[in-house]
Amino acid sequence: MIVELISTGSELLLGDTVNTNVSWLAQELNKLGYTIAHQSVVGDNPKRMAEVFQLASTRADIVISTGGLGPTQGDITRNVLADSIGRPIVFNQEAMDEVKKFFDRVKRTVPDASRREAELPEGANVLHNPVGVAPGVVVEDGDTTYILLPGPPGEMKGMFHDSVVPYLMNRFGSQGVVTSYRYGVYDIREIDLENTLMDLIKNQSNPTIALLIKKGYIEVRITAKADTLEAAHEVLNPWDAIIRERLGARVGRDLTVSMEETLGHVLLEEQSTISTAESCTSGLVGKLLTNVSGSSEYYMGGVISYSNDIKHRVLGVPQDMLDTYGAVS
Structure with a gap:
């Protein structure tokens, strides 16, 4: 199955936001055997977004977009897709129920603006959002399946694992x-x-x-x-x-194993231990080492020695060396 990924949002084109969604989705879809043939990024412009959706439909079996599903006037992905495939926008009670469940869970009243999140292309199916408010959307049109996901990475990832993977397996079966x-x-x-x-x-x-x-x-x-x-x-x-x-x-x-995991394996094999003394890195090296499961077997601890006084009194750096060469030398 050929997949095209579409990322919407002018902030991606302006460089204000790094587009981590597309790399994460590509990795996850590859694990499932799907072929990512194209990736597109488009700003919040209805005409250009429609052109991207229409082009994607000519070259992909599945089109997955991220972004533009919120309650504001700038969240236009649902409407643009509906226009692109010639369907009206209709109120979807299932989507509204999803929105209401979220606000019930956080004990807040549903804002009027959130009704927009329940206005979907006619015939759309709803994907549960286990993290945020906006439901995901699936629309099948001819030979193309469109899947609309939220832009925030936490919501997108949660919805992908919770809702998209089961949908893909049920609809298309295993892709290897x-x-x-x-x-x-x-x-x-x-x-x-x-x-x-x-x-x-x-x-x-x-x-x-x-x-x-x-x-x-x-x-x-x-x-x-x-x-x-x-x-x-x-x-x-x-x-x-x-x-x-x-x-x-x-x-x-x-390279499928991180540098800190590689180091950890070597330390375990050699039955060696390691400690850190850090200054400008402010504990980052220690954090990376302890991100690895089982690192307590070899990581003993560390010192963040930001001041010259700590470098001298705790770590034993000679005072005359600090006076002569400075802390960063």
Whole structure:
């Protein structure tokens, strides 16, 4: 199934808000086996939004948009979709019941403006919002299914897991899985790396291979699609063996595992412990280390030594060194 993701909101085009929704949705949908073929970002302009919806309907089976479902006059996604597919906006009692449940839960009266959140394209189905007010919307029109989700990431993620995934499974069934192996490759130029893996690059189909320039290393990513995760690994494993044989020690850490998790694994294997002494990072390193489950086995604690006095009295930095070179040296 081909999916197009549409992000609405002028704040995304102005750079005021970083669009994390689209990357998160792409990752989650890939896990479910859906192919993300297009991504679009459009401001709060009815004409341009309608053009994006209409174009998406010509090239995607499923169109998922985020943003513009709130109660204000600027929340126009429901109305624009209705106009795009030639349907009227009608009052939806199920959506109103969802809105009312939220306000009952927080012991507040439903504002008059929230009635807009229950005005949906004719024939729409309602998606439960487990976090916020605005219900999600599903509209099936011809060969295209439109799914409208809220813009706030917390609401969008909650609704996706709670409502969208069950809907997709019920409506379209399993799409298999898409998964990747990701390697950090060091001490080799991109052109040389490409030459080393040229036969894989030229013959890619399933799996596919990509080389991505990062700061200090090159990411090699191989991606496979299969009916199950185990079957996808069977597709990837022969390429994994080739990459490791040809690149040898140039293959660094597994990029599907964070740096702090990688460090934690090494510390556990070596039965070593670690502590931190931080100044300008204000405890950030300690926080990253303790984000890992089981880190109490190796992380002993830390000191945030922001002042020179603490650096000298608690950490033992010589006073003459601080006087001569300063705290940041």
